[in-house]
Amino acid sequence: MGSVDIVIRSHAKDFAWLRHCLAGVRRWCTGFRQVVVVVPGKCERRLARYGIEADRIVLCPDYADDYLGQQVTKTLADTFTDADHIAHLDSDSVVRRPLTPADLMDDAGRPHLLYTPGTYFRRGAPWQAATERFLARPVTCDYMRRQPLVYPRWIYPELREHAVRQHGMQLAEYIVAQPPLGFSEFNALGAYAHEHHHDAFSWHLHPSPAYDETWTRVFWSWAGITPAVARELRVLGLPSAATEEKDAFTADP
């Protein structure tokens, strides 16, 4: 299976979330080689204030628009770690049950990837147009269905090479040149993998009752930590917040 690192790209604005995210990782995740937190350089000084600790803290460039900047960073994940596989976790996702690398891959060591056809959505796949523009081909599914998302390290350089080949520019340049909502890093990775490396992944149609998606509670950081969210986070941090209580949190954010 090789080594698997958890990589979390965060920002000072999300450090309150990140604390809960890391607490969930410490509590439930085993078998991962390292937890790598990546933040823009200007956020470094706030790490200590929020008590953010990880196996490694990596500083990335500051971006004028960090919504795009964090997408750039994720497509460079292989430059922040030499792990064979990279498990992406967002700051506002809290692991809520035991999780090992084996849960994220099949017996052959292929990462599980969920996909949902656009027909499942009232208005089509949410990132379809942006992903089609990047890949220059039709895209019919959405690939950002669960956290953490795992990709092998070799796919990142390939995706970056695609940007140069197709658009004549570095992927980072392409991303920051896009309009708002003009790129989705996980859909780009997922759709690229679906087309070019189908056999290197274990694909699962989502939603499927046969597939357990309760590893993480995915919040929406932009809405802030409301009193209701704070209550839920407290419950997630309690000793009793184990798998059997997952039903209390099955509603999507």
Place this chain on the structure above:
Amino acid sequence: MTMNRLEEFELDCVSEVDPSFEVPARAFLRRIGRSRLFDELIRPALDEGSALVAVAQRTRPWPPWGIGARTISAMEIAVPRAEGTAGLTSVLAVPEEGTEIGLLAAVHATLLDGLAERGVERVHLTVREGAAFGEWLAARAGFERSDSLVLTEHSRYWLHDAPIDEHRRAIGIEGADVDDLVTGGALKDDAYASTAMYLLGVTQALGPSWDEQFVSGEIIANTGPGMVAACLPPGGPPALEQ
């Protein structure tokens, strides 16, 4: 939604005009009644590369992009920025933040940090000759009168300058972390008094200049070259004719 001051404000330095700065800057200056500063000072100074602007701004929770996504609550302009020196101004703020000394100090410290990162070693205020309050305030802030002169149609102004570190020490923010300033944890007792006196004093003394009442301004923005002494005749500037 709940949010503390630290998560509410983002402090940054701006060295060029782009829409993500221009729109909130214009809105901010309009709110505080000083719209003219954008076209008459900030834009030309930034365009010619001689200014640096520190801002405390908030970002709309969602979406964080688009017109109206950013709101500036406080701002300080350093101009001109040349030859290792920069002129300070006052921290402008929306009325509800006008006496939030921690936030104002954080903007000032952000500007000083930004200047230092760009190789600026000394900062100055431009103070009217004989202005009791202005000269006292400058001295309290660690500044000493230099031999650089600014002449307006009505008054003689001298650059009072100091190394950045000395100025920080004098006003009580030496070694203070910007985040600690925002949260109010860095300024205690004498440090709070020194910082408040400087920030509110400069705001008061620069007010007439911002409002175009140049005749009476005790402190003005130095909109000329950074160090003008080199341009003066041997022996220094001529004495003021009575």
